[in-house]
Amino acid sequence: MPDGVEITGPLHDRFEEILTPTALELxxxxxxxxxxxxxxxxxxxxxxxxxxxxxxxxxVSELAGAVEGTVGVVVPVARRGEAQVWLDSWSEDAGAAAGxxxxxxxxxxxxxxxxxxxxxxxxxSPDEIESESATGRATLYVVLTRATQRMITLTRLx
Numbered sequence: 001m002p003d004g005v006e007i008t009g010p011l012h013d014r015f016e017e018i019l020t021p022t023a024l025e026l027x028x029x030x031x032x033x034x035x036x037x038x039x040x041x042x043x044x045x046x047x048x049x050x051x052x053x054x055x056x057x058x059x060v061s062e063l064a065g066a067v068e069g070t071v072g073v074v075v076p077v078a079r080r081g082e083a084q085v086w087l088d089s090w091s092e093d094a095g096a097a098a099g100x101x102x103x104x105x106x107x108x109x110x111x112x113x114x115x116x117x118x119x120x121x122x123x124x125s126p127d128e129i130e131s132e133s134a135t136g137r138a139t140l141y142v143v144l145t146r147a148t149q150r151m152i153t154l155t156r157l158x
Contacts, residue, residue: 002028052156053086056124059152060087060105063120067149072118073107074143076128083107083124110139113146121147124154 075083084107110129133139
């Protein structure tokens with residue numbers, strides 16, 4: 001077994017045909033050389049904030065600067081109007097938010113995201129999104145799988 005590689009799951013039939021010594025060496029090399037960058041690119045950051053509007057503004061600005069394409073801001077239904085007002089009031093982002101769901105920066109509810117993809121996504125209050133939906137966790141799953149590059153989740157401090 002190469003240094004840094006540990007198999008923690010059960011070893012099934014034909015294991016040695018799939019995870020050959022050469023394949024395991026490659027996995028170890030890729031992790032050593034690219035693991036940090038992979039982790040960074042795939043990172044999902046859970047942020048707890050006192051001021052939800054300020055947290056959303058910071059997250060939207062970060063993602064808008066990090067990705068070239070679209071940024072979705074997914075909020076609970078009860079916060080949809082409030083979040084759109086926030087976005088419209090931020091002069092640096094207001095132009096990018098014009099155009100509803102076709103805008104570069106769009107505010108949506110969990111149900112609105114089905115079938116859509118965004119380069120970056122800010123998920124506001126995921127627990128509320130899950131609890132408000134009749135399909136609960138399935139809706140949250142859809143929301144959490146809409147980002148193609150980066151995602152930030154925000155939860156208000158309790």
